[in-house]
Amino acid sequence: MRSISAENLAALPARKLVLADLLWIEVRDRSTGDRVVEGQWSGVGQRGMQVINPRTGGVETRTFYGTYTLTEISDIPLVHNITVQTVTVKMSQINARVEELLRQYDAQQAPVQIFRTLFDPETMQQVAPAMPRFLGFVDKIEIKTPAENEDGGVNLTCKSHTQEMTRFNTDTRSHESQQLRLPGDAFFRDVAVVGDWEHFWGKVNGKLETSPGIKAATKG
Known part of the structure; x- marks a missing residue:
């Protein structure tokens, strides 16, 4: 069973809530190695939204951008174990910012956080801070450039952070x-x-x- 905030629990019986997915990714500048953070969401426009930081549990306000760039996120298994989970994120291939993030910057093994938030349909304000649903890294990037009359897109295959437990330490005891x-x-x-x-x-x-x-x- 997953616990949710009191605000979300009180709003759910109305059955008129609007769902939105949020993606937070930390790519690297290829020249300097500096971290470049970016927030994308499944809606439209630039919005400052509250999220629960999955690492600290604290509430933060982050900026997310959206022009239907975040098109689909596969089902996220909600499990209470340390198995490595795989999630696929589909993004628009024709969006200039998406192209910049994945081509100009280095997104391989980039840290990824996925959230889900609920909006009140009358005010379009968040009911409560967005809940974290996934914490991991970009494992594979597939950019599909379509032929005429075909669909293109960007697929990010992400692995959960528990994959770090499967890595071997190459250092020796010396x-x-x-x-x-x-x-x-x-x-x-x-x-x-x-x-x-x-x-x-x-x-x-x-x-x-x-x-x-x-x-x-x-x-x-």
Whole structure:
């Protein structure tokens, strides 16, 4: 069961609410590497809208632009586990701003947030801050340039942030690496040579035996 705000819960029985989807994407400038943030929504016009930041839980006001550029968002599974979810976002291929975001800037692995908000149809004001529905990254970009009399578009395939848990750390447990994490920490100072140390136990001497698990731990 998903909890919603008291404002949304009170407004839902009227069955006259207007739904809107919001997309927040953080691309990178190819020249400087600086972050460029952009908000798009499924409506028309520029609007400042309140959203619940999925990372902090706080309410923020962000600016979203719309000329029917955000055409479709696939179903978003609402699950209580850490499985990696995939969501497809379809955008207008003929919109100049969309072209700029995806061609001029680097959108590969760009952080993405998707929200849904409800509007009062009489005032067209938000009933409550937009709820976050998806947090992840752009995994694949497909820009379809249509032939004559065919449909084009932009498809962003996004993976949820839980995919970060599937990545492997290429760093090794070494003294040099530990100094980058915590300068002055000597815990791994002898990790490269400790396997060659010889210890005397009574009349027997030799290298200290280590299990395969310990050997693997010193490598990754």
